[in-house]
Amino acid sequence: MRRLRNDLPYTFRPPKPRGWFRRLGLWANDLYLRRKFGVSRLDDQGFEKVRELSRAGHAILLAPNHADHSDPHVMVSLVAKQGMHSHFMAAREVFEVSKTASWALESMGVFSVDRDGPDLSAIKTAISLLEKTSDPLVIYPEGEIYHHHERLDPLHEGVASILLKAAGRLENGKEAYLVPVGIRFRHDPxxxxxxxxxxxxxxxxxxxxxxxxxxxxxxxxxxxxxxxxxxxxxxxxxxxxxxxxxxxxxxxxxxxxxxxxxxxxxxxxxxxxxxxxxxxxxxxxxxxxxxxxxxxxxxxxxxxxxxxxxxxxxxxxxxxxxxxxxxxxxxxxxxxxxxxxxxxGFPNYPTPRTARVNAGEPIPVSKMLAAGELPAKGGAGELTRLLEAKLASLLVAS
Structure with missing residues (x-):
């Protein structure tokens, strides 16, 4: 975990995806994975279902566990592998490293969130993306990086709350899905x-x-x-x-x-x-x-x-x-x-690692709301507990 002694005013950074930069960014992302984080191989399964939902025009929120600094780069690569673009909610601190870093993140479709307060701009942006696009939105429900891949920390209800609010606004047959994603890293002997x-x-x-x-x-x-x-x-x-x-x-x-x-x-x-x-x-x-x-x-x-x-x-x-x-x-x-x-200040990645990523069965939030399996109000806690159970089982299986 990185020390946060930040007393700067917060400025929301919206996503400003640029097609040409995204293509360049994907190449740089894969290079970064190998050279900085030592991730030489990605073993994934289950993302075909995510692609099918995206092509059908549905709203998709991917909710991975968060135990390593390379997690976002892994997710960018796997979503792109399926021919999709992705949007990410990321901590404000990564935007405040430099103006260049902030511009690059925005250009890749990333937007900021102040994790320590009610960031209405981030919440509205997340809901709007789910409502208007079928590109997967990635939010890490643990919030922090704890470096223990086989154990989950308690999940925040914000992810479930955002998707439930978005589900209530979807029209024309568009449905909301919450997809648990288990990420595990295996180290070379x-x-x-x-x-x-x-x-x-x-x-x-x-x-x-x-x-x-x-x-x-x-x-x-x-x-x-x-x-x-x-x-x-x-x-x-x-x-x-x-x-x-x-x-x-x-x-x-x-x-x-x-x-x-x-x-x-x-x-x-x-x-x-x-x-x-x-x-x-x-x-x-x-x-x-x-x-x-x-x-x-x-x-x-x-x-x-x-x-x-x-x-x-x-x-x-x-x-x-x-x-x-x-x-x-x-x-x-x-x-x-x-x-x-x-x-x-930062961990070392001296030898190759394999990222094993398992996208679990999508949770049909819209269908559950329609069937009364989730209450429209107050259902965030119940949906979060369901997500936590599914994520925990994915980590055991990875």
Whole structure:
């Protein structure tokens, strides 16, 4: 996960697809997949059904899990492989890297969303695209990248809510479909040879003497526990004891409760990601208050609270038993990549990977509404639970 200490005003970036740039972008996208992310092969199934629905003129929302930075590039390639264009909803932060990046994203049919607040422009754009085109719209219901492909984080209801609203506006026989998409990455066995040197760099990064003679699994656990202890010392004043999962839950809850004690708690936000989003929204709204700007001291405190919220989400993103339960090659690789991102800013992809992508059976939302299987109002939670169950089964099968 990348640190977000963004106090800039938000400007919505709409999709402005340009045909000539899309053709160039597809070529660059495939090159980027191989060279930057090490994805040398795409194994996919189920996208023929998506193509059939698109050609029939229906509204399609693709909802993949989101565990790797290359996920959007994978989806662009697979949708294009079926002869379709795609639209994406993407976090505002990727548009704010540079003006060139923003222009390129818009030209590829990507539009921004502020994940920390009610972004009505993004919601209206998504609904409009579903209503007016049959090009698949891609939205990641997990919201964040957590680097654990075999476990889903709780899904946001926004995806289901958008599709339900769009379904109510469709005319002339056009129907709405929600398609779960499971993405899993398989690492080439040669990645194991890179583990020792990469762990040495991480150990050196925090001032430890590298231990290349220690078994890899022990080094991963030692490093992860050490990082957790550093964060506990930084925010709680002492390193915790007990199992890792309990310690992660404790620091997450302590940080969120501390910030909420100052800024208030949103009664509707129950999970850690929801609480973090609510806090980031309140903090940024206060930081950007033009009528009553914060003092320098208050501003520093608000930025510190952004860091606390980030650390809480970071702790939440580590599943204590994920690596311990099954110490497979892929889980070793994913855990090291996650540690690299947290310590070095971005993970490494040193050897080839295969992306296995399974588009599940499309969920006929319009038909379910017509049959009374989904309520027109208040059905987002039920549809989200259905999507979550189908996504989880796809990840197991991949």
């Amino acid at each position: 040669e990645v194991e040879e890179t583990f020792s040197d990469r762990l040495s760099k991480l150990e050196d990064r925090i001032g430890w003497t590298p231990k290349p003679s220690m078994p890899v699994d022990d080094r991963i656990l030692r490093l992860g526990t050490g990082l957790l202890g550093l964060k506990e010392m930084e925010y709680l004043g002492e390193a915790g004891r007990g199992n890792i999962q309990d310690r992660l839950a404790t620091i997450c809850e302590s940080l969120l409760s501390e910030v909420e004690s100052r800024l208030g708690k949103d009664a509707k936000s129950l999970s850690a990601p929801e609480r973090v989003r609510a806090l980031r929204y309140r903090i940024r709204r206060r930081l950007l208050d033009a009528e009553r700007p914060p003092t320098f001291i208050e501003r520093d405190g608000l930025l510190d609270d952004l860091d606390r919220a980030f650390t809480a989400l970071q702790a939440h993103s580590y599943i204590g038993d994920y690596f311990l339960a099954e110490r497979t090659l892929d889980r070793r690789a994913e855990t090291i990549m996650k540690l690299e991102e947290d310590l070095l």
